[in-house]
Every structure is written in structure tokens, then in C-alpha cells.
Amino acid sequence: MANTVKVRVPGTTANCGPGFDAVGIACTIYNDLELTVSQEAGISLEVTGEGAGAIPADSSNVVVKAIQMVMDKTGQHYKGISLRMKNNIPLSRGLGSSAAAIVGGLVAANELTGNRLNKETILDMATAIEGHPDNVAPAIFGGITVSIMDSGHAHYLRFLPPVDFSMVAVIPEFNLSTRAARKVLPVSIPFADAVFNVSRSALLIGSLATGELKLLLHALEDRLHQPYREQLIPGMAQVLAAARQAGALGAALSGAGPCLLAFTTENSDEVGRAMTKAFEIHKVQAKYQVLKIDRQGAIII
Numbered sequence: 001m002a003n004t005v006k007v008r009v010p011g012t013t014a015n016c017g018p019g020f021d022a023v024g025i026a027c028t029i030y031n032d033l034e035l036t037v038s039q040e041a042g043i044s045l046e047v048t049g050e051g052a053g054a055i056p057a058d059s060s061n062v063v064v065k066a067i068q069m070v071m072d073k074t075g076q077h078y079k080g081i082s083l084r085m086k087n088n089i090p091l092s093r094g095l096g097s098s099a100a101a102i103v104g105g106l107v108a109a110n111e112l113t114g115n116r117l118n119k120e121t122i123l124d125m126a127t128a129i130e131g132h133p134d135n136v137a138p139a140i141f142g143g144i145t146v147s148i149m150d151s152g153h154a155h156y157l158r159f160l161p162p163v164d165f166s167m168v169a170v171i172p173e174f175n176l177s178t179r180a181a182r183k184v185l186p187v188s189i190p191f192a193d194a195v196f197n198v199s200r201s202a203l204l205i206g207s208l209a210t211g212e213l214k215l216l217l218h219a220l221e222d223r224l225h226q227p228y229r230e231q232l233i234p235g236m237a238q239v240l241a242a243a244r245q246a247g248a249l250g251a252a253l254s255g256a257g258p259c260l261l262a263f264t265t266e267n268s269d270e271v272g273r274a275m276t277k278a279f280e281i282h283k284v285q286a287k288y289q290v291l292k293i294d295r296q297g298a299i300i301i
């Protein structure tokens with residue numbers, strides 16, 4: 001059996017406004033992970049790109065956790081783990097770097113232990129580590145996914161939209177961990193806000209599945225997490241408004257933020273520039289990237 005494998009995993013944008021912990025889209029921004037296993041004890045790590053110098057080379061690393069989970073599940077243990085990462089997905093910005101790391105570790109370790117786990121099992125394992133399925137599902141399957149949890153198992157729907165669109169990801173310089181961005185969320189919300197989100201998230205999936213993208217303006221509205229997270233992201237409301245004024249179909253927080261994401265069918269660069277400029281007014285340096293939907297999810301390369 002081979003002892004080295006290389007995996008490519010997409011970044012993901014979760015929530016897409018109202019679909020908190022449920023909706024996610026795989027994006028054309030990728031991390032490459034090379035895993036080599038051996039019986040020589042130890043963990044070695046080489047990182048280029050995002051996270052170089054900041055990612056730990058021990059069992060606290062989520063990639064290592066994921067690999068060990070596969071070894072425990074399959075009963076095939078290796079003492080030595082050597083990782084080489086080429087990261088393009090920025091860490092702690094809301095583009096699913098942790099999901100990509102977890103999925104990369106699981107898919108790579110599965111390949112080196114005889115491919116015993118199917119993608120549904122990998123989804124359950126990834127969700128157990130990540131805590132919510134909305135980023136890991138599109139990182140595994142590509143496309144747009146809606147995921148739910150039931151008794152510890154994730155169930156998902158995956159689809160591709162019938163029309164083409166772009167996603168303008170505006171990425172601030174500062175980090176915001178998902179953990180910190182979940183701490184500001186309330187324990188309960190008013191019934192009217194729940195109804196507001198049910199209607200918008202249903203409209204969101206309908207709009208993406210049918211290609212009625214004009215509905216995104218309303219379908220991206222949210223009262224479950226964005227209003228509470230706004231305090232963590234200077235200028236958030238103004239940057240989202242700038243996206244719409246510059247011609248975006250709609251815009252929302254990407255995952256837990258601080259990245260903001262606009263949906264466009266034209267003028268993507270104009271939208272990106274307008275959003276970064278609005279961030280600048282609030283003394284936040286940001287860059288933008290125009291992304292498309294990744295259709296494949298994690299692949300062996």
C-alpha cells in the first residue's frame with residue numbers, strides 16, 4: 001500500500017445569510033495537503049502560504065486529529081505522520097480553513113488505510129471534529145450543500161445552480177476565530193426572528209436551485225447571527241450596503257466572518273473595490289478575490 005498521498009480541498013462559505021449551520025458553498029480557493037505515514041514515531045509539518053509559522057506540529061493540529069480518527073476507526077495505526085501543506089485559504093477569516101484542514105486529513109488518511117470509509121462516514125467524522133456540518137459538507141462534496149444533524153449523523157443535499165454567478169470574497173486583514181464569533185450569539189431569539197429566517201433560508205435555496213438570483217437580495221437577509229456579529233466587524237453594515245450599491249445581487253457574512261461575500265453576475269471587480277473601500281473608511285485593510293463554485297470537493301491529486 002502507498003504511504004504518501006496528496007489531497008486538494010476547497011475553501012467554503014457557510015451560512016450564506018440565513019442558513020446558519022446548514023448552508024454552505026464550495027469555492028475555487030484551495031489547500032493542498034501531502035500526507036506520508038510510517039512506523040517511525042513523530043509528527044513533522046511543513047507549511048507554505050497561509051498559516052506558515054502559526055500551525056502547530058503536534059496532536060492539537062486538527063489535521064493530525066482527523067488522521068488519528070481514521071486510524072482509530074480503521075484499526076490501522078502508523079506512528080509517524082509527515083505533513084506538507086500549501087495553503088491558499090486564509091485562517092480564521094470565514095472561508096472554512098478548519099473544515100478544509102479536517103477534510104484534508106480525513107480524506108488523505110482514508111486513502112492510505114485502504115479506502116474503507118465512504119464519503120457519508122467522512123462527513124459524520126468531519127462534523128464531529130468541526131462541530132457543525134455546513135463547511136465540511138461542501139468541502140467534501142463540492143457545489144452547494146444543505147446539511148442537517150440528526151442523532152449524531154449528518155444528512156445532506158447537494159446541488160449545482162442552473163446559472164453561473166461569482167462570489168466576491170472581501171477578506172479583512174484581521175482574524176476572527178469561529179469560536180469567538182459563536183460566543184456573541186444569544187441563547188434564544190424572538191419567534192418573529194425565527195420566522196424571518198425560515199422564510200429567507202427557504203427562499204435562498206429556492207433561488208440558488210432555480211437560478212432566480214434576483215431573489216438573493218431578500219434571500220440573504222438574516223436575524224439569527226449577523227446582527228450579533230456586527231459588533232465584531234467594523235463597518236460590516238456599510239460594506240454590505242456598498243456591495244449592493246455597486247451592483248451585487250446581495251451580500252452576507254461569510255461563515256462566522258470577518259470575510260464578507262457578495263454574489264454577482266457582472267461587475268465583480270467593481271463590487272470588490274467598493275467593498276474594500278468601505279472597509280478602509282472604517283480603518284480595516286482588506287483584499288478581495290473573485291471566486292466561483294467548486295464542483296468537485298476534496299480530491300486526490
Ligand SMILES: Nc1ncnc2c1ncn2[C@@H]1O[C@H](COP(=O)(O)OP(=O)(O)O)[C@@H](O)[C@H]1O
Nearest residue numbers: 062091092093094095096097098099101177178
Ligand atoms: N491548514 C491547517 N492545518 C491545521 N490547522 C488549521 C489549518 N487551517 C486552519 N486550522 C485551524 O483552524 C483554525 C481556524 O478555524 P476557524 O476559527 O473555524 O476559522 P475558519 O473560518 O478559517 O475555519 C486555526 O486557528 C487552526 O487552529
Ligand SMILES: N[C@@H](CCOP(=O)(O)O)C(=O)O
Nearest residue numbers: 014021094095096178255256
Ligand atoms: N455556521 C458556522 C460557520 C463557520 O464558518 P467559518 O468558515 O467561519 O469557520 C458559524 O457561523 O459559526
